[in-house]
Amino acid sequence: MANYYSDHPELKFHLDNPLMKRIVELKERDYTESEKFEDAPVDYEDAIENYDRLLQITGDVAANIIAANAESVDLEGPHLENGRMIYASKTVENMEAATKAGLWGLDMPRRYGGLNIPMTTFSMLSEVISAADASFQNIWSLQSCIDTLYEFGSEEQRQKYIPRVCAGETMSMDLTEPDAGSDLQRVMLKATFDEKENCWRLNGVKRFITNGDSDIHLVLARSEEGTKDGRGLSMFIYDKREGGVDVRHIEHKLGIHGSPTCELTYKNAKAELCGSTRLGLIKYVMALMNGARLGIAAQSVGVEQEAYNEALAYAKERAQFGTKIVDMPAVYDMISRMKAKLDAGRSLLYQTSRYVDIYKALEDIQRDRKLTAEERDELKKYSRLADAFTPMAKGMNSEYANQNAYDAISVHGGSGFIMEYKSQRLFRDARIFSIYEGTTQLQVVAAIRYITNGTYVNIIKEMLENEVSENLQGLKERTAQMLEKLETAIATVKEHANQDVQDFLGRRLYNMTGDIIMSLLILSDATKAPELFEKSANVYVRMAEEEVNGHASYIAAFRPEDLEYFKAREAAAE
Amino acid sequence: MSLKIVVLAKQVPDTRNVGKDAMTAEGTVNRAALPAIFNPEDMNALEQALRLKEQYPGTTVGVLTMGPPRAGEIIREGLYRGADTGWLLTDRLFAGADTLATSYALATAIKKIGDVDIVIGGRQAIDGDTAQVGPQVAQKLGLNQVTYAEEIEKCEDGKLTIRRHIDGGVETVVAPMPCVVTVNGSAAPCRPANAKLTMKYKRATCPLERPADDKYAYLYEQRPYLNLNQWSVADVDGDPSQCGMAGSPTKVKEVVNIVFQAKESKTLTSSDADIEGLVKELLNDKIIG
Numbered sequence: 001m002a003n004y005y006s007d008h009p010e011l012k013f014h015l016d017n018p019l020m021k022r023i024v025e026l027k028e029r030d031y032t033e034s035e036k037f038e039d040a041p042v043d044y045e046d047a048i049e050n051y052d053r054l055l056q057i058t059g060d061v062a063a064n065i066i067a068a069n070a071e072s073v074d075l076e077g078p079h080l081e082n083g084r085m086i087y088a089s090k091t092v093e094n095m096e097a098a099t100k101a102g103l104w105g106l107d108m109p110r111r112y113g114g115l116n117i118p119m120t121t122f123s124m125l126s127e128v129i130s131a132a133d134a135s136f137q138n139i140w141s142l143q144s145c146i147d148t149l150y151e152f153g154s155e156e157q158r159q160k161y162i163p164r165v166c167a168g169e170t171m172s173m174d175l176t177e178p179d180a181g182s183d184l185q186r187v188m189l190k191a192t193f194d195e196k197e198n199c200w201r202l203n204g205v206k207r208f209i210t211n212g213d214s215d216i217h218l219v220l221a222r223s224e225e226g227t228k229d230g231r232g233l234s235m236f237i238y239d240k241r242e243g244g245v246d247v248r249h250i251e252h253k254l255g256i257h258g259s260p261t262c263e264l265t266y267k268n269a270k271a272e273l274c275g276s277t278r279l280g281l282i283k284y285v286m287a288l289m290n291g292a293r294l295g296i297a298a299q300s301v302g303v304e305q306e307a308y309n310e311a312l313a314y315a316k317e318r319a320q321f322g323t324k325i326v327d328m329p330a331v332y333d334m335i336s337r338m339k340a341k342l343d344a345g346r347s348l349l350y351q352t353s354r355y356v357d358i359y360k361a362l363e364d365i366q367r368d369r370k371l372t373a374e375e376r377d378e379l380k381k382y383s384r385l386a387d388a389f390t391p392m393a394k395g396m397n398s399e400y401a402n403q404n405a406y407d408a409i410s411v412h413g414g415s416g417f418i419m420e421y422k423s424q425r426l427f428r429d430a431r432i433f434s435i436y437e438g439t440t441q442l443q444v445v446a447a448i449r450y451i452t453n454g455t456y457v458n459i460i461k462e463m464l465e466n467e468v469s470e471n472l473q474g475l476k477e478r479t480a481q482m483l484e485k486l487e488t489a490i491a492t493v494k495e496h497a498n499q500d501v502q503d504f505l506g507r508r509l510y511n512m513t514g515d516i517i518m519s520l521l522i523l524s525d526a527t528k529a530p531e532l533f534e535k536s537a538n539v540y541v542r543m544a545e546e547e548v549n550g551h552a553s554y555i556a557a558f559r560p561e562d563l564e565y566f567k568a569r570e571a572a573a574e
Numbered sequence: 575m576s577l578k579i580v581v582l583a584k585q586v587p588d589t590r591n592v593g594k595d596a597m598t599a600e601g602t603v604n605r606a607a608l609p610a611i612f613n614p615e616d617m618n619a620l621e622q623a624l625r626l627k628e629q630y631p632g633t634t635v636g637v638l639t640m641g642p643p644r645a646g647e648i649i650r651e652g653l654y655r656g657a658d659t660g661w662l663l664t665d666r667l668f669a670g671a672d673t674l675a676t677s678y679a680l681a682t683a684i685k686k687i688g689d690v691d692i693v694i695g696g697r698q699a700i701d702g703d704t705a706q707v708g709p710q711v712a713q714k715l716g717l718n719q720v721t722y723a724e725e726i727e728k729c730e731d732g733k734l735t736i737r738r739h740i741d742g743g744v745e746t747v748v749a750p751m752p753c754v755v756t757v758n759g760s761a762a763p764c765r766p767a768n769a770k771l772t773m774k775y776k777r778a779t780c781p782l783e784r785p786a787d788d789k790y791a792y793l794y795e796q797r798p799y800l801n802l803n804q805w806s807v808a809d810v811d812g813d814p815s816q817c818g819m820a821g822s823p824t825k826v827k828e829v830v831n832i833v834f835q836a837k838e839s840k841t842l843t844s845s846d847a848d849i850e851g852l853v854k855e856l857l858n859d860k861i862i863g
Binding site: 038039040041042046049050053054057058060061065097100101102103106115 | 765766767768769770771772773774776790793797799
């Protein structure tokens, strides 16, 4: 039987990464929970076996239930009934299967009913589910909102909500409003304290809320009357059991049809404050968004894989001019690039997940005891790495998912344009990945300071010290030359000392950085497992070199006055 | 009302995905070339049992299987999905059993388990395709039986209401408990394995399955639920002459390839002529004799 996990041994390769040992040790607090909980691992191998089993189960559910339902979900979509959102019937079936399989609240501590799995494992599950149906991955992975409630909510709130999420209740993060999209500081939804009932009340409208009719909402609202910026915003928990929030509209979208995107009206809805007032946007939403970005990176990798599978399967079957198209250079050029982007993008996803795991686990330990000096350094190091890598993993992978979905249609030719083939759905679904949880342009904004302040360059230099196998030496040297070009380009951009120029060229620096980091990651993977990654390493480094050289030339030749050629006419006329 | 349910399940070679090595030159199944799986219709039966467990708190579901030590996997698959316990009948004396000896062994074990309300299994296994074991178990235990079940609709006043999948339609019957039910492949598919239960029971084994140098051997004392029941012929007070090869009158005379030409069922009236005609046909085809 098909299994979306075990059919792709690349996943197991990442599960067995050496850094996992430290992650699991921290997460499991030296395996002390095995005395209290029957499902807790007794040692490292036991933990990895648990994750492997969990991935097997999810891979089975993904391949045999979720993927089988995906077309029907795409066609039916959710609908509105008396202010309530009703999922597509097969989405309900997927949710029931996920509940029976126990796939909710997985990264929560066991004392609340979770399985205490690391983010790396969670990202793998996310990828596997997304490959089956990206729209279901949205609903499923929004359970990660519980991480934010766990981190910043009170013990009472944890005990009230976490077990419910572990039992299959869904979540949403209600941030966007009609006038507050990328710029969340403009959120207007009003929170007022009801002295009589001793609770908060929410009034206003939220828009574009994914899974907006969920059981438990995290809501960004303005609690400080008269304020206009992010410092007047707080985070609230709205429990659907209390009532007061209705769905006014469900959007008709290009893709991820199964994932309901709702407009919500809050009418005096009772809510609980999560954490402290005024920290809603500047602290909690930032944490929430970082988690969500990793989720989208995983969703993207799932679609990269599925698009590649579809293209390869079709190219192997389809014959023209008396030969299978997979054997034609123009076609295998496309397919090999798809695989290279997949392998490199996945490696970046899991490298990022591991960084997140280490610092999150240390932060969690810090809640119970003081960290040692070494632990504090470790926390600082990995927290910085996670901050730098998350916008890279999200931006690059969301673009790769789009590129792979586009190429999958190209490989299919005319058939790819026909609705009966899966490729068109992947193409439609992928389009949102580079938009929500921050567009690629905003990922560049989040990453750029790590590019200009040398964080990435230092990481790249460290990575260049790792040995690669003999036959990959040449590729490594070419990557080292790419770094020189990046350093020159960064220096050039800085010398201009012009913010517009930096913003304009930022994307190019970002792509160069991503290309080089992923080149080094795939070289390292190919050294450890040549049977899985050597081909991709050869394809990817060449592709990266082609792109880095192009960007380097562009930046070298660019003059600040050139910006005038690019400004939209209307703006120029003003 | 709480029920005691025993699910009959068999580990079978996966004959649904056969390659060219699926059969030996002698015409028997090449077990080495096919992965061992939980017989699909037994999975449907397990699902029906688990649904009853959800509806009637206190209900227990146990998986009973017979086979070599590695068939312990069948019990684990049951535990991963919500079964409470299991029994593996394993003994050299059980080996080589035909349906008669198999049903003898199972019936003997069910007596040993005792006070069972429902015995439920798949209609047939995909390796033998006989559909005989369930009915024979019922016969040996002197219980009512309902075959081709598609759904156990309810359980009331000591009776089960069961929808059966029959040729050309469905039929709903009521059967008093205790009874034996065999489930058709058209019934609801079984739920997936549960993550937490899988983590809990992944090392549950019967003693014969355990490797000598198992680094987790210490867990079998710490966590008693990891010790699966392993029963020999003596453990179930069985008569060795009715078990395994010794208790199996079936002998394979010849194996021929056949292609089904028409539909597999025939509708007969209750007239003597029709029945006599069928008996003659079966005699001619050497199906009975």
